[in-house]
Amino acid sequence: MAEFDVDLFVIGGGSGGVRAARIAANYGAKVMVAEEYRMGGTCVIRGCVPKKLFVIGSHVHQEIEDAAGFGWSIGQVSFDWATLVANKDKEIARLEGAYTTNVEKSGARIVKTRAVLEDAHTIRLATGEKVTAKYILIATGGAPNHGPAVPGIEHVISSNEAFHLKELPKRIVIQGGGYIALEFAGIFAGYGSDVSVVYRGDNILRGFDEDVRKHVRTEMEKRGITIITGCTVAKIDKHGRDFTTHLSNGSSIASDQVMFAIGRHPNVRSLGLEAAGVAINPANGGIQVDGWSKTSVDNIYAVGDVTHRTNLTPVAIREGHAFADTVFGKRPVQVDHATIPTAVFSQPEVGTVGLTEEEARAQYSHVDIYKTDFRPIKATMSGRDTRVLMKLVVDGSSDRVLGCHIVGDAAAETIQAIAIAVKMKATKADFDATVALHPTAAEELVTMRTPTARHVRQAAE
Known part of the structure; x- marks a missing residue:
């Protein structure tokens, strides 16, 4: 008779938990996943994905306005919010189904209910069932934080x-x-x-x-x-x-x-962490983990936003995969949380990777800044009053590019490619040696030759 009901019990069916469950199951582990709301977690159900769909739709009216400068005459247009919401809901339901199917195809079992820790190896389900697990992974994400209560x-x-x-x-x-x-x-x-x-x-x-x-x-x-x-x-x-x-x-x-x-806070309430002996990080309120995502209890791990380390979906996925590789694949993997690209899908869009100018100046004695601010080619015809910002932060001693910051159309798409170069410790000379792709906004990243600012910290006597 097996010592435990399952090899791995995952609390949370979001991006990090699902990736860990699938990879562990592929390694042959018996896996159970508990999700009390909907499979897919914050990102798929009420975060990145529906947000990006709403952002894409919100650009349309501006595109229609800009079209006049390119010879298009567009008549009366109308917008229906209810249609947007309904179509978004259909897409989210499709993705939720895909998440569920992929987990089940891996051989893991999904239970649609709340799960609470009773001790380091026992999980109590809201259905009354108790499950024992050799390993437990907590991947319950985060929740909106309204801050101090105010009247109303x-x-x-x-x-x-x-x-x-x-x-x-x-x-x-x-x-x-x-x-x-x-x-x-x-x-x-x-x-x-x-x-x-x-x-x-x-x-x-x-x-x-x-x-x-x-x-x-x-x-x-x-x-x-x-x-x-x-x-x-x-x-x-x-x-x-x-x-x-x-x-x-x-x-x-x-x-x-x-x-x-x-802001958002780690979703740690009423999980039974104290009963299992899982410690909270006093600095950020998330579950305290080491570089392997292990908590204060040897067989319990945590990944994603519930740890409040780097709250980004791809990071949660990488952490979940690394956990499964380490524990079930016997291939120890630690996630490198340095130099992670990120985007803000504001309007205009922001894409950034690496150090800011302020961070670089605090860490390096010689920092060169290359910056350009220009009107994009589309605006020259549309007449829209908008400008693009591109900025490189460079270690003046080693010539290494420490950071890249872009504000403008497709900033996120551009920064994903630039992040590879920054992660590989590319130098400004490497950027300069790259032939520009014309006409693009991104060609500015390889054509800026003269620093717009230079900061040299004098050595203390």
Whole structure:
């Protein structure tokens, strides 16, 4: 009789958990996956995928406006929010089915219920069933965090509810200055909403390169989005179907919806972590793990946003795969969390990899900056007032490219390719030796020859 019911029990059917389950099952492990909501997790169901679909759709009106400069005369157009939501739901259901099918094809079993740890090897399902497992993987992701409660917070929606609104708000207030807040600001503005963004910091996109932050804000404001910084939402009043959002600076904004996108917290509540002896990282509130994704309990691991390390779907997938390789494939693999490319699907789009100028100057004694800000070729015909930013951060001593930052159309697609070069420690000379592809915006990355800034830190005497 087997010592345990399964070799691996995965709590969470999102990207990281599913990848770990499939790879472990392919290695011959007996695997069970518990998901209490929908297979696919945040990214597929209420995150990256539906967000990107909404972003793509929100570009259409601008494309129609720009078409006039290229000779197109387009008559009356109309938009139906309900159709967008319904078609998005169909695509998400298709992807959810694909996730389920792929897990089951691998031989793993899915149980659609909540799972809670009773001890280091025992999981209690909401159905009353108990399962014992040799190894347990926690991959429960994160959840929206509304921050400190303010009067009227019960009227606030998160990105979860934004995907299922019955109608497009004519006016919306969004609190937050990061990925989610700015992406939804662009989405709603693109579909015709009057958008106000409220952020407590001095500028949006905290942690990004300062030039990127300034450029994105300028471009968003050109598109009619109001951005209020150094301020927070103090209270929300409801009047019938309308809201009045009172700000900490004494002003107020009327709207049809109020959305908070001020961050996400690890989904660790009521998982039975204490009963199993799993420690929480006091620095970030996520499950504490080592470089192998192992928790404080030898047979329990955690991957993805629940660890609050690098909260990106591809990272969760890489961590899940590495866990399965290490534990079941007997091929030890650690995930390198350095030099990970990321994108913000704001409007304009941001793509970035490596160090910001500020980070580089703190770590290196000699930093060269190559930067260009130009009008893209499309705008010369469409007449749209918009500019592209491209920036390279270079170690002036070794000539290594430490970071690349792009704001403009297809920034994310471009940065994925550039990330390979940066990860391989390419030098500025390598970039310079690459023949430009003309006419493209990206050719600027290999044609910038003269530093726009040079920072040399004098050695202490």
